[in-house]
Amino acid sequence: MLAGDVAWAAAKPETEYSLDGIAPVLAKYRVPAGTPEASGPWTRVYAHYWLQNLNASNGSVTITHRPGTVSGLGIDYRMMLEGGRRQYHEAMDLHFAWSGKLPIPKTWEMESSVMEDGKALDDLSAKSSGVLRDNTLVMKTVNGTHAYKAPGPATVNWQLFDVVSRLGGKRIEPLSFTLIDHGDKVKPEATLSYRKRVTVVIGEAEMPLQSYELKGRGILPTVFWTDERGLLLFVVSGLEAYCLKEIQ
Amino acid sequence: MKMTNKYNGVRSGAAAVALAALHIGSNVRAADAKPVNILFIISDQLSMDAIAAHGCRDVGTPNLDRLVKSGITFAESYSANPVCCPARVSMLTGRMPSEHGVVMNDIPGVPGLPTVGEELAKAGYENIYFGKTHVPGYESKGGIRGFKRAANNNGYGSVGDNITSSLTASFIRNYKSAKPFFCVASFLNPHDICYWNIYRKTLVPEAMPFGDLAAKRPELPPNKDYDFAEPAKLSNHAHYSDDQWRFYLYNYYRMVEMMDAEVGRVLDALEDSGQAGNTLVLFTSDHGEGGARHSRVQKWYPYEESAKVPLIARLPGVIPAGVRDTTHMVSTIDLFPTFCEFAGAAAPVLPHARSLKPLMTGDKVQWRDTLAIETQVVGRSIRSAQYKYVKYMNDPVEMLFDMKNDPWETKNLATVSALASVLADHRAKLDAWYKVPGYSPAKLSDEVAAGAGKAGKKGK
Numbered sequence: 001m002l003a004g005d006v007a008w009a010a011a012k013p014e015t016e017y018s019l020d021g022i023a024p025v026l027a028k029y030r031v032p033a034g035t036p037e038a039s040g041p042w043t044r045v046y047a048h049y050w051l052q053n054l055n056a057s058n059g060s061v062t063i064t065h066r067p068g069t070v071s072g073l074g075i076d077y078r079m080m081l082e083g084g085r086r087q088y089h090e091a092m093d094l095h096f097a098w099s100g101k102l103p104i105p106k107t108w109e110m111e112s113s114v115m116e117d118g119k120a121l122d123d124l125s126a127k128s129s130g131v132l133r134d135n136t137l138v139m140k141t142v143n144g145t146h147a148y149k150a151p152g153p154a155t156v157n158w159q160l161f162d163v164v165s166r167l168g169g170k171r172i173e174p175l176s177f178t179l180i181d182h183g184d185k186v187k188p189e190a191t192l193s194y195r196k197r198v199t200v201v202i203g204e205a206e207m208p209l210q211s212y213e214l215k216g217r218g219i220l221p222t223v224f225w226t227d228e229r230g231l232l233l234f235v236v237s238g239l240e241a242y243c244l245k246e247i248q
Numbered sequence: 249m250k251m252t253n254k255y256n257g258v259r260s261g262a263a264a265v266a267l268a269a270l271h272i273g274s275n276v277r278a279a280d281a282k283p284v285n286i287l288f289i290i291s292d293q294l295s296m297d298a299i300a301a302h303g304c305r306d307v308g309t310p311n312l313d314r315l316v317k318s319g320i321t322f323a324e325s326y327s328a329n330p331v332c333c334p335a336r337v338s339m340l341t342g343r344m345p346s347e348h349g350v351v352m353n354d355i356p357g358v359p360g361l362p363t364v365g366e367e368l369a370k371a372g373y374e375n376i377y378f379g380k381t382h383v384p385g386y387e388s389k390g391g392i393r394g395f396k397r398a399a400n401n402n403g404y405g406s407v408g409d410n411i412t413s414s415l416t417a418s419f420i421r422n423y424k425s426a427k428p429f430f431c432v433a434s435f436l437n438p439h440d441i442c443y444w445n446i447y448r449k450t451l452v453p454e455a456m457p458f459g460d461l462a463a464k465r466p467e468l469p470p471n472k473d474y475d476f477a478e479p480a481k482l483s484n485h486a487h488y489s490d491d492q493w494r495f496y497l498y499n500y501y502r503m504v505e506m507m508d509a510e511v512g513r514v515l516d517a518l519e520d521s522g523q524a525g526n527t528l529v530l531f532t533s534d535h536g537e538g539g540a541r542h543s544r545v546q547k548w549y550p551y552e553e554s555a556k557v558p559l560i561a562r563l564p565g566v567i568p569a570g571v572r573d574t575t576h577m578v579s580t581i582d583l584f585p586t587f588c589e590f591a592g593a594a595a596p597v598l599p600h601a602r603s604l605k606p607l608m609t610g611d612k613v614q615w616r617d618t619l620a621i622e623t624q625v626v627g628r629s630i631r632s633a634q635y636k637y638v639k640y641m642n643d644p645v646e647m648l649f650d651m652k653n654d655p656w657e658t659k660n661l662a663t664v665s666a667l668a669s670v671l672a673d674h675r676a677k678l679d680a681w682y683k684v685p686g687y688s689p690a691k692l693s694d695e696v697a698a699g700a701g702k703a704g705k706k707g708k
Contacts, residue, residue: 017457018457048407050403050404050407051443052404052443058403058407059407079407079411081399081400081401081411082389082399082400082401085389086399088411088414088415090414112414112418114399114415122422123418123419123422123423124399124415124418124419124422125418125422126414126417126418126421126422141421141517141520142421142422143421143517143520143521143522144520146516146519146520181410181509182410182414184513185509185510185512185513186509187505187509193460213458215458215461217308217502217505218308218502218505218506218508218509219502219505219506220406220440220499220502220503220506221457221458221461221499221502237406238443238444238499239404239406239440239443239444240404240406240407
């Protein structure tokens with residue numbers, strides 16, 4: 001047992017922060033079948049919930065990892081609007097390189113749109129691209145370019161799903177970085193650190209989980225939960241949650 | 249008129265006016281200049297003092313700070329009624345809640361009142377609204393009256409605000425029409441604090457979930473604990489430990505920062521589009537947040553933390569940069585005629601609302617010397633330059649605060665005999681506010697009029 005670990009007794013999720021917020025989901029939850037191999041090609045679908053309404057998911061993010069000389073990550077993010085009458089869609093294709101435990105994005109292409117009856121509303125659609133170099137993020141849009149300071153190492157929020165999946169549930173030294181939220185919002189002074197190991201009841205069985213926490217400016221403290229293999233199952237703040245739904 | 253220029257020290261009286269006039273004189277717009285676009289950014293539950301440029305050391309708000317630095321910020325700015333629906337309908341109609349009838353959340357008000365969107369549409373504006381609406385009686389699936397289309401999102405700011413800023417930025421970046429636009433970006437945060445776990449009492453001090461944040465949790469305000477008589481409707485307090493309060497505040501400020509990042513995305517889009525020089529940007533909030541002051545969470549109350557809201561405006565070449573107006577009492581009801589005057593649109597006759605344009609541009613103008621705030625259906629407050637007087641219907645307890653010498657509202661002076669004449673004067677001032685020509689109170693159901701129902705118990 002590592003220093004700082006606690007031999008936690010089996011706890012009900014409703015008493016374990018931040019799983020307490022998604023207890024009704026966990027009561028019925030089953031880990032989807034599939035390989036947890038992080039470095040190979042994979043696609044994972046996470047259902048999104050608002051903690052005020054856990055009866056139904058209101059969106060999803062699908063993350064696709066493509067290994068290669070320059071690694072790639074594909075993001076497909078969808079959220080219902082106006083009770084499902086419209087749907088908001090963000091897509092990102094991102095190329096990055098690892099620096100220690102942190103993936104540093106190099107370039108990415110982004111699209112966003114609102115879908116109504118299956119069609120995108122033209123004036124609310126946008127394409128942009130980002131380049132990160134020398135602590136500067138340059139976003140290119142239909143109106144030209146805009147540069148932002150991005151001090152220190154930087155990573156895109158969706159890449160943390162990949163980062164945590166590769167930690168194998170092990171204790172780490174805290175990672176400090178600038179978070180690039182949704183590809184263009186720069187939030188400095190973020191940290192990702194090991195939290196603890198707990199055993200909780202999920203479905204009808206006890207399951208040991210490891211956890212990591214994300215904190216920083218413009219970030220609501222968020223806990224990432226993996227199984228003992230390192231597979232990222234849940235990402236939960238005090239308000240919203242992503243739950244692994246499918247491995248492709 | 250006293251103004252503080254953040255970069256040149258305190259200025260007062262004629263010197264400040266002269267400075268403003270000189271500035272405007274050198275940047276006067278041509279008579280045939282294109283009508284200005286209007287970008288109206290609304291936050292939800294943002295206290296006046298929760299912005300770094302307004303002095304808060306616990307938060308980082310670089311994007312609101314740049315608005316403050318490049319425009320005017322009003323230090324004596326109040327919500328007409330510090331709860332979502334009444335406040336938002338007041339922005340939309342320019343009327344006090346007791347007049348438009350939406351005196352609590354989720355009840356429809358007086359039908360048929362003109363909206364600022366309708367008036368600007370008549371003047372040739374392209375109106376669009378993104379984000380939180382919450383204006384009962386004025387919205388349908390198609391949007392808000394007067395706005396061509398809305399993409400409503402009334403859920404959590406942690407998800408919805410990213411969408412609101414994305415759509416607003418896309419709209420601005422793609423806008424090619426010759427018509428000026430009136431674009432509303434209505435963000436939910438930091439309202440998410442209403443749903444935070446600690447508020448739902450699932451946390452206990454022994455299990456504070458992020459112990460390493462202890463050093464970063466904000467200090468508690470000096471008026472958390474207080475001891476004075478209050479009207480019965482103000483008897484609800486939150487009973488948290490100091491650690492819980494500080495954790496609550498830590499999270500509130502993170503939500504403010506989340507909203508600030510969305511504002512930044514929108515401002516960047518405006519700048520990139522080349523329209524920033526011809527766009528009035530106006531930022532405000534529907535109400536503030538208790539934030540442990542007077543041991544309270546959320547809003548509804550007449551205290552400053554709840555009723556006071558930021559009001560920041562920028563229009564390069566017209567509104568002087570870096571001005572802090574500490575003198576004029578302004579209200580969210582004033583936004584309607586303000587937008588109309590900047591747009592060259594006719595505003596309906598409004599009994600209380602005044603255009604803020606002359607204050608923003610530094611023109612001399614006779615201004616009001618009192619301002620009313622309505623709370624919890626039956627609460628009425630009146631601010632004067634020095635005092636705030638609070639009265640709840642059918643409640644014998646009155647409150648009087650000396651806002652100059654006790655800005656944290658820690659001493660209720662209503663029973664101080666030496667101030668009996670001040671109390672009487674403010675009773676009269678409050679009475680006079682509701683006797684101005686054209687003011688007509690809405691007819692309320694007996695239950696609503698008595699302040700029953702959700703008002704004062706739960707709000708959104």
